[in-house]
Amino acid sequence: MTRTFTAVSRVFPPRLRHFSGGEVTKDVSECAASPQITEQASLYVHWPYCLRRCSYCNFNKYISKDNNDYIMTKCLQRETETLLRLSQVSCITSVFFGGGTPSLAHPSIFAAILETVSRQVNLSHEAEVTLEVNPTPAGKSRLEDYCRAGVNRFSIGVQSLQDEDLKSLGRDHDSHEALQTIEEARRLCPGRVSVDVMFGRPKQTVESWETELSELLRVCDDHVSLYQLTLERGTQLFKQVECGAVTMPSEDVTAEMYQRARKTLHQHGFQQYEVSNFARHVSLLSHHNISYWKGNQYIGVGPGAHGRFVPLGEGGVVREARTQTLEPDVWIREVRQRGHGTRRRLPLGHLELLEEVLVMGMRMTEGINHKHWEMFSPQNGLDEVFGESIVIQELLQSGQLILDDRGLRCSWEGLALLDSILPALLVELERQISPKASRGPL
Structure with a gap:
């Protein structure tokens, strides 16, 4: 049975398992703190409020009863200052305002946060600054003001x-x-508009x-x-499906939807550069999300x-893997x-760090090149870790892996089967990398 690996992970990378025990080796510590890796970071800013909760959504969002925009702005600014100082990065390469529904917030809020960033570190005028937008009349009417505030890329949740499905x-x-919101966004930010669309709907x-x-x-x-x-426990849609009020397409049907979409996008001139992402030209890629997939630092x-x-x-x-308080x-x-x-x-030891680099990097069509892997694993190259495994050799011979x-990457056919390939890669990684190096000091 064919399954696609297309879970929503735009701004929150998957929660990987963590291991205990042991100390991190010296070369890993030096690698993790090397200037090449630690001087830069991307910044994600979460706006937690929505007007209402979608039936399928289990993201961290809340229905605001009071207008506390002023308090929220001041706190977002202060936390930005604190974490930038703590990280000691010298440059923020991209900013992503997500949620929730950040397009409900006043444009001045984003201008204030960007100003806070610019006061502490280098934020280039060319840096990608993305805002998630709900395509409502209210969201559309503020697009120009968002651009004046410093936003230069829109991610529109068309779905x-x-x-009838939207309802x-x-x-x-x-x-x-x-469609109107897309048109206006393209007028304001030509070449920097992305749309989210969902398949596998009831x-x-x-x-x-x-x-x-x-x-x-x-x-x-x-x-x-x-x-x-995807059905998430605790959502209204999950309850509807569980009681039989709503039926979902089968796995085979959703797999076919994914494959048909890839072919259709390719026919329209789009290039797939990640499991779920397609762009017409290299200049149109989401550089912020690429920083996640390449294992770069990011501040939440x-x-x-x-x-x-x-x-x-x-x-x-x-x-460290850091999570901010939810409520x-x-x-x-x-x-x-x-x-x-x-x-x-949570301090990330050698094995844990490599797991994240592997899981995120294999989402990209280009995969993980040797030089990039060596930045995180100078003692164990891709060939050493994966080249001798019988299971991996079978994936290579079948044409799913290359x-x-x-470097290491999935083939076009293999990318659609990533969720069945990753477990084999992770098992081999754990077998090759000593568990004794799984946790380092603070």
């Missing part, structure tokens, strides 16, 4: 062009509003999906992100945000008390 999913826009067929995608491509010629709708600001960076300000030399009210209180709302800090002088 569907079927009004059942709990979206607060219709297809006409979505009652959706392969034929209706192809028609819908072709309609979307008539108005969007820059960047497309495809996401398979706001309720529930995730981060990965080396906290040099505390004398450490090991990258906005509690997060605000913590930021006011101590300058940040970091709830969880390991050559360029």
Whole structure:
């Protein structure tokens, strides 16, 4: 049975398992703290509020009862200052405002945060600054003001062009509003507009999906992100499916939807550069998301945000996985008390760091090249780790995996099977890398 690896992971990379015990070796510490890796970072800022919760969504979002934009802005600025100082990075390469529904926030909020960043580190005028936008009339009307505030790229959550589906999913826009928002965004940011579209929706067929995608491509010629709708426990949609009120397409059908979409996008001149992402030209790629997939540092600001960076300000030399407090009210209180709302800090040892580099890097069509892998694993190259495994050799011989002088990557066919390939790669990685190097000091 064919399965696609298309889970939504735009701004929150997958939560990988972590191991305990042992000390990190010297070469890993030096690698994790090397200037090439630690001087730069991307910045993710989470706006947690929505007007209402979509039926399928389990992201960290809340329905705001009070207008606390002023307090939220001040706290986002303060946490940004604190974490930038703690990371000691000298340059922020990209900024992504996600949520929640950040397009509900006043443009001045984003201008204030960008100003805070610019005061502390280098934020180039050419840096990619992305804002997630709900394609509602309110969101569309503010696009020009967002551009004045410093936003230069829009990620538009279209999700569907079927009004009945949008209504059942709990979206607060219709297809006409979505198309109008795309048109306005393209006028303001030519070449820097991405649309999110979802497949595997209730009652959706392969034929209706192809028609819908072709309609979307008539108005969007820059960047497309495809996401398979996944059932998440605790959501309204999960309960509807569980009680039999709603039926979902089978795995075989959603797999066919994914393959048809890849072919359709290719026919329209789009190049796939990641499991879920397609761009017409290399200049149109999402540079912020690429920083995740390449294992670069990123700083997460706001309720529930995730981060990965080396906290040099505390004398450490090991990258940490950081998670900010989820609940906005509690997060605000913590930021006011101590300058940040970091709830969880987990040092990443050698094995854990390589797991993340592997899982994220294999999402890209270019995979992981040898030089990049050596930045994180100077003692164990790709050939040494994966070249001798019988299981990996079978994947190579079947044509699903490629390991050559360029590095390790999936073939076009293998990328659609990534979720079944990754476990074999992770098992071999764990077998080759000593568990004794799985955790380092703070």
